[in-house]
Amino acid sequence: MMNKKLKEQILICSFCGTPEGEVDFLVEGDEAYICDNCVARASDIVKENVFKDIYGLTFNLQKPKDIKRMLDEYIIGQDLAKQTVAVAVYNHYKRINTKHDESDVEIEKSNILLVGPTGTGKTLIAKTMARLLNVPFAIADATVLTEAGYVGEDVENILVRLFQAAEYDVDRAEMGIIYIDEIDKIARKEGNPSITRDVSGEGVQQALLKILEGTKANIPPKGGRKHPEQPLVTIDTSNILFICGGAFQGLEEIIQKRVSGGSIGFVRNIKTKVEDSHLFTMTLPEDLLKYGFIPEIIGRLPVISPLEELSGKAMLSILSDPKNALIKQYQKLLELEGVHLEFTSQALKEIVKEAKTRKTGARALRSILENTMLKIMYEVPSMDNVDTCIITDEVIRKKIKPIYKLLRKSA
Secondary structure: OHHHHHHHHOOEOOOOOOEHHHOOOEEEOOOOEEEHHHHHHHHHHHHHHHHHHHHOOOOOOOOHHHHHHHHHOOOOOOHHHHHHHHHHHHHHHHHHHHHHOOOOOOOOOOOEEEEOOOOOOHHHHHHHHHHHHOOOEEEEEHHHEEOOOOOOEEOOHHHHHHHHHOOOOHHHHOOOEEEEEOHHHHOOHHHOOOOOOOOOOHHHHHHHHHHHHOOEEEEOOOOOOOOOOOOOEEEEHHHOEEEEEEOOOOHHHHHHHHHHOOOOOOHHHHHHHHHHOOHHHHOOHHHHHHHOOOHHHHHOOOEEEEOOOOOHHHHHHHHHOOOOOHHHHHHHHHHOOOOEEEEOHHHHHHHHHHHHHHOOOHHHHHHHHHHHHHHHHHHHHHOOOEEEEEEOHHHHHHOOOOEEEEOOOOO
16 A cells, blocks of 8 residues: 555656656646657657748758759769868758747858859759758849849849749748859959949949848749839848859969969969869958958858869769659650660760860750750660660761661561
8 A cells, every 4th residue: 555655656757757756857737747858859740830931841851962962963082172161051040940949049041052053953953952841942043133213123023923933921931042153243343443334344233232131021922023012022032042153253363473472483383283273162252352342242142152063073973863864754755666776885985075175064964965865865766666765975966867676676
């Protein structure tokens, strides 16, 4: 009887069953108890659900290593850029979650600037990231943007595209990613303040400031210019991640000059070594300032990630290794016609060789393949007896017909 009473006096958590002596404290309720560990877990669950209710979060945010691993399946090389973007994206969405935390530490938004030659994967990284996270994604071309009221496209029209990509769901749009391409084209000339009105350069930079940092913008749902009688939708850009990219031609010379200190003579040897190691990896905010960006816009793009020019080896991998590799896409298309498509190793090397001469990175690979495959894709659907189509290096170089292997006739 005594043991029974003693047993009844030992309090346990009604949720996890942990005895009172193994936790910091128990909170007594109506015929139930809850320990401090379960309170903390319940608090996290409530925060997560509030976060989902407010922002429409429909994805499980992966850790940076996992994000990088997923990007590796689609993007060859550019490890530094993928790591930088993975960390920045992870911190961005964790930052949104901490807005419901009562901590007095406020984490600022970290928009990303991708710097590198054309065709190195800047747009692909942004697009793949948005697809993996299952968030709305929109692309804008900075070269067509102008200040509001001038001929061209208003900066706020970028938000219209995201709103439309979110299927007109404001909450989802406010969690999206916007990629602004050719951002280097809005640099002011000579890096000095304009005397005349620069509506497509410095003027666009000024117009971008607010939406990059976070503002409530009123946009026309279907785009176009605003007018007084038009219904508007309010989009808060505070939680929209902006990724900007550009080739930044001429930036290398600015970095080179800074690194060499403008000296001559024996420093030329050092300059050559720096050039070989790719100068974009040494980009600093002061270089962007000299390039023609205003200090405020640089401050709103705190994460600078360089991309390197693609090597021949990387181009070979791009052709056939990623999940969405160009060769795999064409093989799938011909497979739907019952035809097996093969590329010889020499054919792949010939494609890369020609692409290198065009100096447009991975874009050249697609262009060469499309030109090569056009006639084949036109003729094969009408050929009933083809089993295999083989692309050799001569098909690429001399534009001759591929080798067709016919189906064996049954006896």
